[in-house]
Amino acid sequence: MTSRVIGGPAVLRFSGAGVSDVGLVRADNEDSAYVGPYLVVVADGVGGAAAGEVASATATHAMVTTVVDRADDLPEVVLREGAELACASVQRGVQADLRRLGMATTLTALVCDGRRAVLGHVGDSRAYLLRGGRLEQVSRDHTYVQRMVDNGEMDRGTALRHPWRHVVLRSVDGDPVHEAIDLVPVPIAAGDRVLLCSDGLTDLVPDPAVADLLVSTPDPHSAAAVLVRAALTAGGRDNVTCVVADVVDGPEVVGEGRLLGAASELANVVDPRSVRGR
Template sequence: MLRFSGAGISDVGRVRPENEDSAFVGPYVAVVADGVGGAAAGEVASATATYAMAATALARFGDVPEVVLTAGAEAAQASVQRGVQTDLRRLGMATTLTAVVCDGDRVVLGHVGDSRAYLLRDGRATQVSRDHTYVQRLVDHGEIDAVSAAVHPWRNVVLRSVDGDPVHPAVDLVPLDVVPGDRLLLCSDGLTDLVPDEAIAGLLGGGEPEEAASALVDAALGAGGRDNVTCVVLDVVDGPRVVGDGQLLGAVREIANVVDPAAVRGR
């Protein structure tokens, strides 16, 4: 039976006053969310979306992963909308949402925004998520290359996110062809904006998941740490079923940041 064995770290960084990243690490679901909005409560958006996705996945273990991810994203969107409706000072808050769900046989990625997911196999890391950014659209249309994209002044302009708008696109659903021994990384752009993919691949392969997560976060801090940085490292393992709880990281550790958790539990 496939599952995850992993660990994660979320750090406020060296510049930002608050951590607006949130994450969850469990044996069958893992989530990273990077909130935006500053005074408009990015930490509320990320915590709410992370809680909604993790709670949905834990409650629906064994369901088809694509169905679980879709339901979790819908719960996240509804809860973020509710957060704006109940406090208009939060108008403009939004979050990325990157999650993997395993039903024991298959692993599927659900993704929206510019946080990222990587798959490491035989020392080679491949990005398995696609950035929903203005700059990525320019790359897709052949207007700039990847080298230019990495330094483009608008590289952090996100075109899709979980926000308070009732009209929104669904998350990308990406089945992952994983085998025991593979390693996954979910991370916020506090890592990828500062550490190149080649360095990420090298650090991702080092030691146990907690050691790799720590090394990745340290690399981002060493490169300036100008944003919150969150890294979740997951080994794909084959073993008996375990209890499906997990670890909360970042802003979601403060339950006051989560909009109406009872509504999510009822799904």
């Protein structure tokens, strides 16, 4: 990832990296991610033969295309528009090839406008904030078991072991009728660290272990790699993607972000002519 520093007052931005791995069981990587100075994204495609990699790559490119270079717009605006484009693009992908019927993806994106950050989220990929050694999940899973926990019908311990814990109630899919993406303000400050990850990590590595690894590994790329390795050591049953970004305070930068996983292959994107060369 290259960038150049431009003049002006100090602003908040991300300095990070990511790692995406197919895991030890799956044949293909259906996860996608993007790491940039003001936007980080993780998307976990579902659908198997129904092209989960197309869904996640298309949604990630849609978010990047919408958000990048719109620093003057409110994070809530660009996140909402990015999610709408992602939904429309996945829907077009299904309409163009009915063999893709059933493809869908999670979408978790964090935008910083230089002063504050907002999370856009749908599905069960996760976003965490690490501050002072304390790890806090700032996204909420859109799953059957999380709804049961929220309604007081299931405790968290049972939810961790429930056979339906992977049943996702909301996603970016081919349905023309969908709920809007969750928009969550995330208070950030220089020195914070954020983690976006697919459930290939969180299904196998508990939050306290994630926190320990994030605290003990200073470099973001090394931290992402260590987290992925922990998931592989624990069985690697799924694709696993981790994006680790430190919040820094300094001059504004203009630079290209990095695409990871399925999103790094334009062949996975519905109508790649419409996306940026990012």
